[in-house]
Every structure is written in structure tokens, then in C-alpha cells.
Amino acid sequence: MTSLKFFLFLLITIFISHSVSADEWPTIELAGIDLSAAKRIQIEKDPVYKTAKEYEAIPLAQVLSQFSKTDLAAKDSVVVFVAKDGYSVSMALADAMSEHGYIAFRDTEAPSGQKWLTFKFGKETTTPAPFYLVWPTQGLDKWRYPWPFQLASISLQPASTYFGAAAPAKKTDAIRTGFNLFSTYCIRCHSVNLSGGQVGPELNIPKNITEYFIEAELAGFILNAPAYRSGTKMPSFEKILDRQKAEAIVNYLKHMKNEKAGTK
Ligand code: HEC
Structure with missing residues (x-):
């Protein structure tokens, strides 16, 4: 394709x-x-x-x-x-x-x-x-x-x-910014709390991604997954997002650890 x-x-x-x-x-x-x-x-x-x-x-x-x-x-x-x-x-x-x-x-x-x-x-x-x-x-x-x-x-x-349960209940500006980015660029492939796409893995249930992924590498992975994993199906966002935006997404994802909903 x-x-x-x-x-x-x-x-x-x-x-x-x-x-x-x-x-x-x-x-x-x-x-x-x-x-x-x-x-x-x-x-x-x-x-x-x-x-x-x-x-x-x-x-x-x-x-x-x-x-x-x-x-x-x-x-x-x-x-x-x-x-x-x-x-x-x-x-x-x-x-x-x-x-x-x-x-x-x-x-x-x-x-x-x-x-x-x-x-x-x-x-x-x-x-x-x-x-x-x-x-x-x-x-x-x-x-x-x-x-x-x-x-x-x-x-x-x-x-x-x-966006269902992927939308955070807690709405600080930082969490809102992170979720807006996540819902624009990520949710069509990834679910959080089992709400969202299924092309990529669920990122909160049962374990939040920050509970097992090296957190310091997460923003880097989000910006350019092909630099971490050859043959990955996840597109590079290097030309679209910057580090600050990737960190904002990580901040949202990490927060969702406190708002787990749904079981798998
Ligand atoms: C086109 C679909 C697609 C989009 C859009 C996408 N991803 Fe992914 N993502 C994947 C796939 C598929 C994997 C896992 C398998 C792989 O690497 O091919 C993955 C893996 C991941 C992982 C690692 C989890 C793991 O255990 O493998 C994280 C974290 C992640 N994506 C976050 C994001 C974030 C944040 C965004 C938005 C900026 C995003 N993804 C956008 C498809 C996508």
C-alpha cells in the first residue's frame, strides 16, 4: 500500500x-x-x-x-x-x-x-x-x-x-492538552480504557503503558516508533509532533493510570 x-x-x-x-x-x-x-x-x-x-x-x-x-x-x-x-x-x-x-x-x-x-x-x-x-x-x-x-x-x-472512557474525568489544562493530542493522532489506532481503535495495543488496561515501558523513552518512541522497532505499523510523528507535544501525550497516558475503567 x-x-x-x-x-x-x-x-x-x-x-x-x-x-x-x-x-x-x-x-x-x-x-x-x-x-x-x-x-x-x-x-x-x-x-x-x-x-x-x-x-x-x-x-x-x-x-x-x-x-x-x-x-x-x-x-x-x-x-x-x-x-x-x-x-x-x-x-x-x-x-x-x-x-x-x-x-x-x-x-x-x-x-x-x-x-x-x-x-x-x-x-x-x-x-x-x-x-x-x-x-x-x-x-x-x-x-x-x-x-x-x-x-x-x-x-x-x-x-x-x-471518545468514551478514554476521555479523562480529571481536566487540568495539561491533561486536556495531552488528551486532545492523543485523540487527534493516536486514538484511531489505540484504545485507552478499551475505548478507541484496535490497530495498536490498548495502553491502560490492565497495565498502564508507563507501568512497564521505560518512561524516559516513551516520548521518543511516540515521536519516531520506526527508530525503535523495525517494521512497526506505527507511523513516525517526527514531522508533525515535537518533544513537548509527545511529553504532553505521555502525561495524559500516565494520568490515566489513576482512571482505569473496564477490564480485560
Ligand atoms: C496507524 C496506527 C497507529 C497510530 C496512529 C499510532 N500507533 Fe502506536 N502503535 C501502533 C502499533 C501497531 C503498535 C504496536 C505494534 C508495532 O510496533 O507495530 C504501536 C505501539 C505503540 C506503543 C508501544 C506499546 C507496545 O507495547 O508496543 C505506544 C506507547 C504507542 N504505540 C503510542 C502511540 C501514541 C501515543 C500515538 C499517537 C501519537 C500512536 N501510538 C499512534 C499503531 C499506531
Whole structure:
């Protein structure tokens, strides 16, 4: 597999276990959104089509502004993008508001009468219909700014709901920072308290990773696992995270030793 496919595979197919119930959290059904303010946006290199693209799209911020001010002000909420098959991916609300994301609904190269062109996804041939989240700004970190397609709705959920028992109950700034990083870069592959992905090992149950891993090496391993283990399935984060961020993740992981939940 090329790294890109691997990357997309991660984004779209791993961590997403639960489907979102529309009436439980504030939810915007994309089928009902107003497309009259649409504009054409250009993407230098689309990760799905692997080429330059132009879409008709509306600003993500405009879509999110349909949530109430109270919902948008809630601390520790994440924006959850739900695909029509129930798969979902989340991102930090601050990230969703800070960069120029767009909800694309038509490929300008599509033949008349059609909205999208097909692309290959694994063995399937598919399209991003009905909606696709895209980021025209070049060079954004794709872990923080995901490109989910076939979107049906967007909801705002408390991290403790979306990430379950992996979300810390204790919320100091340091623990919150560490968990935000963990939920952005790690949880799609790793569970904590049995909540999260299953590509990599569980990191808290029954033993916390800091209870058996040399703690001083942990940040180094997180930054660059291939420098420790040849053939590891864990990607290097050296170009994305720095030591301070890796230490913040270690701090969160170590804290979770005090919040063990679930058994195995
Ligand atoms: C693409 C999936 C993937 C992502 C993303 C990922 N890991 Fe891993 N990680 C793995 C796999 C798989 C292993 C164990 C087997 C191996 O080395 O291939 C592993 C091993 C580890 C280990 C060592 C545990 C052990 O007993 O082997 C730690 C600690 C760890 N990961 C932390 C993290 C942290 C923190 C992040 C986020 C910055 C992260 N991982 C992101 C897949 C991933």
C-alpha cells in the first residue's frame, strides 16, 4: 500500500465504532443545508483523487454557524463528521473554526447531470457523494484537518461521549492538552480504557503503558516508533509532533493510570 492509501484508510475506516444518534446531540443534516452561497474552490492536490481539483462548496464555518452559540461555546466538544454508512471522524472544534474548510457538493469537472467523478478506494470504485470535507489551504496536517467523504451529517458531541472512557474525568489544562493530542493522532489506532481503535495495543488496561515501558523513552518512541522497532505499523510523528507535544501525550497516558475503567 502507498502511504497515502494507508493514510486514507486510517482516516476513513479505523476508529469509528459507534453510530451517532441524531436526536441525542446537536446535529446538522447536510442534505438540508442552503447551497445558495456556494463558490468554486481550488485544491492543489486532493488526497482522494491525487490531483488538482475544483469543487463547488460552502464554507464549513458557515455550516457550523447553524449550531447555537451555547452549543459552540461548550468546552471539550468535538465536531463529528458522520458518513452515510455511519462511519465517523472527529476534529477539534477550534480547528474546524480556525482554518478554511469547505463542504464540497459538486466536482466542476463532472459531466452535466452528474455531481461527482469516481475514484478508486481500495478495491472499490466510489465517489465522495453527497458531501466531502476539503481544505484548500496547502500543507495542513491531515490528522488535525481530516478529509472525510460521503458525509451525511455533522454533530457536536462532548469528548467524553465520543471518545468514551478514554476521555479523562480529571481536566487540568495539561491533561486536556495531552488528551486532545492523543485523540487527534493516536486514538484511531489505540484504545485507552478499551475505548478507541484496535490497530495498536490498548495502553491502560490492565497495565498502564508507563507501568512497564521505560518512561524516559516513551516520548521518543511516540515521536519516531520506526527508530525503535523495525517494521512497526506505527507511523513516525517526527514531522508533525515535537518533544513537548509527545511529553504532553505521555502525561495524559500516565494520568490515566489513576482512571482505569473496564477490564480485560
Ligand atoms: C496507524 C496506527 C497507529 C497510530 C496512529 C499510532 N500507533 Fe502506536 N502503535 C501502533 C502499533 C501497531 C503498535 C504496536 C505494534 C508495532 O510496533 O507495530 C504501536 C505501539 C505503540 C506503543 C508501544 C506499546 C507496545 O507495547 O508496543 C505506544 C506507547 C504507542 N504505540 C503510542 C502511540 C501514541 C501515543 C500515538 C499517537 C501519537 C500512536 N501510538 C499512534 C499503531 C499506531
